[in-house]
Amino acid sequence: MARQASSPQPVHSALQTEATEEPRIPVVALAGSPNVGKSSIFNPLTGLSQHVGNWPGKTVEQKTGVCTAGPQRLQIVDLPGTYSLTANSAEEQVTRDYILRERPEVVVAVVNAANLERTLYLVSELLELPSPLVVALNMIDVAASNGIHIEPNVLQSALGVPVVPLVASRSEGITDLLQAIESLLCGSFAYAPVQPNLGAETERLLARVEALIGDAVPPSYPKRWFSLKLLEGDQEASTILHDRIDAERWDQLQTILRANEDAVLSIASARYEWIGRMVRAAVVRPRADIITLTERLDRVATHTWAGPLLLIGILALVFWAVFQLSGPLVTLLEIGIGWASDWLRRVLVGAPAWLVEVLTEGVLGGAGTVLTLLPVLAIFFAAIAFLEDVGYLARGAFIADRLMHHMGLHGKSFLPLFLGFGCNVPAVLGTRILDSQRDRLLTLLLAPMVPCAGRIVVVVFVAGALFGQQGALVIMGLLILSLAMLVLSGALLNRLLFRGAQPALILELPLYHWPNWKTIGLYTWQRVRDFVTRAGTVILGLSVVIWALAALPSGQMETSYLAGLGRLLAPVGNLLGLDWRMMVALLASLVAKEQTLATLAVLTATEEASLSAVLPQMLSPAAGIAFLIVQMLFVPCVATLTAIRQESGSWRWTLFSIAHLATLSFGVAILAYQAAGLLGVGV
């Protein structure tokens, strides 16, 4: 089912210029999609005679040159790389304008033999233009190495145009290409292009449009091609015609186009069906039943129930590895901070007492304690970067998509939400990629519920200090609780405030591959550097302020300003089994999540014991769990709240987010603590 051109194209018509009657050099244009090897053909054809400039009025590179290798001199023009001629980009515009207006004597369509499906669409469009076509079947060696065997003769018969196999990177087949060009120029090839059959309905529609626009089509454009472009909704064709047609016919045309606004789908479908037929005719592929490694792995990774189990297992493994590997390193750094503190006290003998205290308890106790968490962050980010680099994260998005639908969202929202594992601020800003206001709002209200690296650092530290080897299980439980609350909140918000459903999305899963350690290292380094910068600025500054508030006005912590503030929170703290210092630490997390530990380090500072040793004396297991639950679900840091205000454009939604998270975190934590009390567990 293909349409043969109504008559052979006149090949020699433009070989002589009207003004001089001197034979002009035939022009050969190279067209093809990006990275298909056009330059590898252009270079050996033109050698040193190349001229590089820009296309008139465009910033698109123009390369021309003269070929003297064949029986006659040829002007070679390297057209910009394009996949089609839809004029969506400057490259497509240049390519189609050049072929239509300059009418090169021959167009060479360079296609990728290893991926014909991807590159034949342009050929299907070029066949509809007046310049004769040669198909250069490049990368035939790559196709062979992939087990793809192509029959150029079969493809040539099917297309009705010369087809030349090439390995342009090794200049193989260039001579054959020149011979094919020559055969078109001298008329020795029976040029009979077989164009896609667009179907009876589209052909009738085309005939109506052609009859209507009649002689209004500029002479340089073939009427059929111009009519096709109008049916495809081509803006340029529409603009050109608007100035050349009377109002009545214009209105009639618009009525036809409006009634057939999806005709482009039929036209493009016909082209793809034509491509399918060409490929089936000329290409022999490796056996379809050979299963690749990626397909084997994906049978599990994307399976309906095995996929989610694997995702949970991988996340559990990540947090177990973070917990187990970072523990000894954190202890070493704590010892280092302790030594630094002792050394400072010895060096500063004779200095004012307040200066010694601010440096040892404020700076080293606060920001220094946060720095001991570097191994936790480094291992966490390295694990995430590893999963992304080997290609697993895309499968995670695919599995998460099912959960997203329960919240009236689709997997597109997974991307900003996933960023939340690093930091909630980019997660909120990332909601910009979502199309509707409803999706954006719902996603940004949920984004702070993803446990960011700051929260994870605090949770890993506190769980390790309180629960020892069982800490990994506690962390996993908290993570599941946090994500369950996210899904539950999403489902409720969707049901109560944002009613709606989303159509599915299409995901391209990358192939699994070995990790690139340099990429993983670079990503981890960038994140760790950001963390150190924050510890050295915001956290350090606030640690000193908290030290001051805990010391002023009398020098006694129990009567300090901070203790006064903490006692205001005592009624809530009592419900959770937390003293005022723990409540102040939770409040301090509004500045930055890591500030919780810095604040605790300042408020519990002793010369004898580190924070990890002090915590089990301050908290019962039940109170510890309550504290960790609040930490996981609490109101995000100020930077995230600012981002929510900015992205939602509303104080109302920002306050709603604060109220929602404060209620949820304290509500769930109080419930857990009180339930433990009633059951007599861990109190």
Added chain:
Amino acid sequence: MLIRLLALVAEHKTALTTDGLAAHLGIQARMVEPLLRTLTDFGYLAAAGQGCSSRACAGCRQHRSCGIAPAARLWTLTPKGQAAARNQNQHLT
């Protein structure tokens, strides 16, 4: 082929992979990417998930360090795509 693809995405409740789409449509997996590109060119699909390389993130202060590169390329139906799929489904019923 393209209309069937749009209708399939509109009807589906959860994400479709490009391989899954190929199986549903009975075509080679390598044919799906050009189909998606064409539908994107004509405004029926919107590409997303380009992470920090997308226009949306271009002016963002966190542009360089906001984290993970795009985990996957993904596409969603635009309102035009949804309307075309709806028309197709109405036509079929």
